[in-house]
Amino acid sequence: MLMKKKSHTCLILSSMASLVLLMMVLYGSISRQQVGVSSLRQDYQLLGRPLYKLDLTWPKNPELFTGEVFGAAVNQYAGVVYVAQRGDNVPKVLVFTTDGEFLMAWNTTTLEMPHGIFLADAATSNPTVWITDVGSGPYGHSIKQYSPSGNLLQVLGTPGKAGSSLTPLQFDQPAEIFVHESGEMYIVDGDGGLNNRLIKLSKDQEVLWMHGEKGQGMAQFYIPHSVTVDNAQRVWVADRGNKRIQVFNSITGDWLGTWGSCFNEDAPYSVRLTPDKKYFVVVQLNTNQISLLDAPPVGLIGQCRVVSVIQLADEVKPHLVDLDLKTGALYVAEIGAQQAQKFTPFSLGENFL
Numbered sequence: 436m437l438m439k440k441k442s443h444t445c446l447i448l449s450s451m452a453s454l455v456l457l458m459m460v461l462y463g464s465i466s467r468q469q470v471g472v473s474s475l476r477q478d479y480q481l482l483g484r485p486l487y488k489l490d491l492t493w494p495k496n497p498e499l500f501t502g503e504v505f506g507a508a509v510n511q512y513a514g515v516v517y518v519a520q521r522g523d524n525v526p527k528v529l530v531f532t533t534d535g536e537f538l539m540a541w542n543t544t545t546l547e548m549p550h551g552i553f554l555a556d557a558a559t560s561n562p563t564v565w566i567t568d569v570g571s572g573p574y575g576h577s578i579k580q581y582s583p584s585g586n587l588l589q590v591l592g593t594p595g596k597a598g599s600s601l602t603p604l605q606f607d608q609p610a611e612i613f614v615h616e617s618g619e620m621y622i623v624d625g626d627g628g629l630n631n632r633l634i635k636l637s638k639d640q641e642v643l644w645m646h647g648e649k650g651q652g653m654a655q656f657y658i659p660h661s662v663t664v665d666n667a668q669r670v671w672v673a674d675r676g677n678k679r680i681q682v683f684n685s686i687t688g689d690w691l692g693t694w695g696s697c698f699n700e701d702a703p704y705s706v707r708l709t710p711d712k713k714y715f716v717v718v719q720l721n722t723n724q725i726s727l728l729d730a731p732p733v734g735l736i737g738q739c740r741v742v743s744v745i746q747l748a749d750e751v752k753p754h755l756v757d758l759d760l761k762t763g764a765l766y767v768a769e770i771g772a773q774q775a776q777k778f779t780p781f782s783l784g785e786n787f788l
Contacts, residue, residue, distance in 0.1 A: 478751075482744040486714070486727055486780060487765055493535040493777035500775070501525045504768045505754050506552035507775050509533070510562055511761035515583070517564055518768065518775045519549035528552075528566075528585060533759060535777075541585035547575045550626060551611030551661070551755060555580075558616075563588060569608040569626050571597075576606050578622065591622075591640065599630055601642050606630065611755070613662045619643070621670055621685075623659035631656040633672055635688065644688035651677055654690040661705045661755060666712065667733040673703040673717070680706060680717070682736050692736030697728060704753070710760040714742060718756055718767070723747040725756070725767060725778075745778065 479489055502522025509516050514533045521527070526540035527549050547570025556562045564581045568574060577592035591604060598605030607628030613621040618638025625631040632647035633656065646654045657676030664670050669691060670683040679695035680703055698719070705718040714727040725745040731737050747753060752771030758764065765778040 478748045480746040482746055483741065484743045486743045487725075487745055487778040488781060490764075490777040490779050493533075494531045494537065494775075495535040496537050497774055499529055499537055499540075500773055503770045503773055504775050505550055505770060506566075507755065507757045507766040507768045508552040508554040508564060509757050509759045509764075509766060510554050510557045510583075511759045512557050513562070513583075516766055516775075517552055517554065518766075519552045519566060520773075521548050528564075528581075530583075533762070533764065533777075539584070541581075543581075543585050543587065545574050545579065545587050546570075547572050550609070552757075553612050553614055554757075555614035557760075565612050565614060567606075567609040567611055569610070569628075576608065576628075578606065578609055578612055591636075597628060599632075599647075601645070604640070604642075610658075610660045611662055613664055615664055615685075621662045621664060623656075623662045623672060625656065625659055627658055631659060631676075633659055633662065633670070633683070635670075635685070646683070646688065646690075653693070654681070654683070656681075661703070661707075663706050663708055665708055665730070671706050671708075671715065673706045675702045675704060678702040680715075680739070694728075694736075694739035697726065697739040697741055705755040707756055707758055709758060710763055716756055716758065716765060718753045720752050720754060720770070723749060723751045723753065725753060725765070748772075 502520035502525040504520045506519040516531045518529045526542050527546040528541035530538040547568055549566050550569045551567040553565045555565055567578050573595040576597045577590050577594045579590050580588040592606040593603055597607040606624045607630045608626040609624045610626040611623050620636040622634045631649040634645045635643045637643055648655045656674050659672050660675040661673035664685055668685045670685045672681045674681050678698040679693050681693050682691040701719040701722040703717045704720045707716045713730055715730055717726045726741050727743040729740045729742055750771040751769050754768045754770045756767050763780045767776050
């Protein structure tokens with residue numbers, strides 16, 4: 436009888452040990468799976484006030500990114516996102532819906548090295564896409580306007596010829612263009628080329644004013660890289676080489692102020708304004724950060740103040756950004772990761788328009 440009890444006890448203990456071993460194996464497998472998923476979700480960290488979260492479902496086919504992704508532009512009315520990429524034998528522009536569906540690729544031969552990309556006239560029946568081209572070939576050193584399907588409509592500058600002339604208009608590695616709803620254009624010309632200029636053109640493409648001196652003083656630039664205009668007649672320029680943002684009156688071109696204290700570690704590469712006009716979104720490529728800065732009230736520039744930071748993984752290299760002015764969603768072009776990513780505001784349920 437005692438032997439039977441001992442045998443029964445050993446059987447129970449053996450079964451329990453097997454069960455524990457099985458649970459450990461299963462737990463290890465599940466843990467490894469969770470780590471895999473977690474590592475995807477932990478490609479970024481939120482510092483300060485949490486304002487944005489990564490949308491892992493966008494786009495639905497990330498394998499379509501086959502080059503270095505330099506820029507993104509959003510048509511909030513059509514729900515379409517244009518992504519510019521570089522590389523040999525790759526489509527220079529990929530078009531997605533804001534839900535992540537792939538629509539088309541532009542296989543145009545008129546683009547060499549796209550840099551900045553901007554969606555103009557979004558509210559009209561004829562929206563267009565503007566792209567700055569910093570290539571050195573026969574199509575480079577120019578700014579091109581395309582239809583939504585990729586048909587070339589017009590060219591600003593003298594394709595294939597770098598220069599500083601205003602008549603005829605010439606560029607040397609133009610970094611970005613911002614087209615105001617009035618049709619007026621703001622161009623930062625000089626992604627490491629000969630020029631360091633901020634140019635304002637009329638809707639008829641006549642030069643209205645310009646700042647074009649290289650240096651560290653007021654209204655001087657060293658690699659002006661991004662430009663945006665707010666609704667208070669202020670032009671904000673990411674003066675990359677000087678690690679600052681400079682501000683100008685959009686009507687007169689007068690210098691209004693500068694922000695520099697937020698950029699001690701790395702320069703601003705991209706500057707955009709959220710649709711609620713509360714924050715500036717600023718990208719810093721080398722520190723892999725996207726910062727949201729308080730937008731100052733009308734009549735005041737003051738000092739910059741960082742409210743929130745999206746810290747991306749090492750070597751992601753965020754370059755330029757754009758925002759959906761309807762939902763507030765943020766699209767980030769990443770050179771190092773060779774992809775574009777979508778971040779949505781935590782208050783996405785409330786439209787900005």
